Amino acid sequence: MSLLILLVAAYLLGSIPFAIVSSRLFGLEDPRRYGSGNPGATNVLRSGNKAAAALxxxxxxxxxxxxxxxxxxxxxxxxxxxLAGIAAFLGHVFTIFLRFNGGKGVATALGVLAGVDWRIALTSLAVWLLVAFGSRYSSAGALAAAIVAPLAAAVFLGLGPVVGVLAGMSAVLIWRHAANIKRLIAGTEGRIGGKKKG
Structure with a gap:
């Protein structure tokens, strides 16, 4: 299999919008219509359905x-x-099935890190949990984990092209949180466990 075919297949895999799929399975409203409008697990949780959010x-x-x-x-x-991992990540963020307007990519990025090296994923997850549940801001945890991930990769794998790829993924993830950063600064960001808003 050529690298190009692999990347296209990974992108299409990443494009599957599980937030939409799980919401339909549980008979919930489209997550793009409430809360942050983001088709991701954190926003699905705002529906009050923990099973759908977990799925x-x-x-x-x-x-x-x-x-x-x-x-x-x-x-x-x-x-x-x-590269296959970041293709899947970009598929989630810019999914072809939602007119290239997908989620923030936090969970998919964690999956990529787990595939590359479980130690990087575990370190990033620990940072996310500490910051997210310490502050009750999921976005703050995601941003902290995004910063730590390439640093952890450099520690566990040594400097190299793989670290560069993961750093690029982190940069996209941080960019996708630009609106969240503004809300965090303004003090208007939604907290974990908050109810959905139309």
Whole structure:
């Protein structure tokens, strides 16, 4: 399999909008119509349905991990596998199924990190949990984890192209949180567990 075919397949895998899928399975309103309007697990949680949010989280995470795992099984090197992971991540963020307007990519990025090296994923997850539940701002946890991820990759893998790919993924994730950053500064960001707003 050529690298181009792998990347296209990974992008399409990442494009599956699990927030929409799980909301329809549970008979919920489209998550793009309430809360932050983001088709992701945190916003689905604002519907009050924890099962739907959990399914969204697991699905989004798995597609990032699966892209890296499949690339490795197909014989691609570490860089090729990391590129497949970021292709899945970009598929989630710019999904073709939602007119290229997808989620923020936090769960999918975590799945990619888990596929690349579980230690990077565990470190990033620990940072997310500490910041998110300490502040009750999911976005703050995501931003902190995005900053830590490439640093952890450099520690565990050494400097190299894979670290560069993960740094690029973190940069996109931070960029996707631009509106959240503004709301955090203004003190208007929604907290974890907050109810949905039309």
């Amino acid at each position: 969204t989280l697991i699905g989004d995470c798995l597609k990032g991990w699966l892209a890296v795992w499949a690339a490795t099984r197909l014989g691609f090197d570490a860089l090729g596998a990391a």
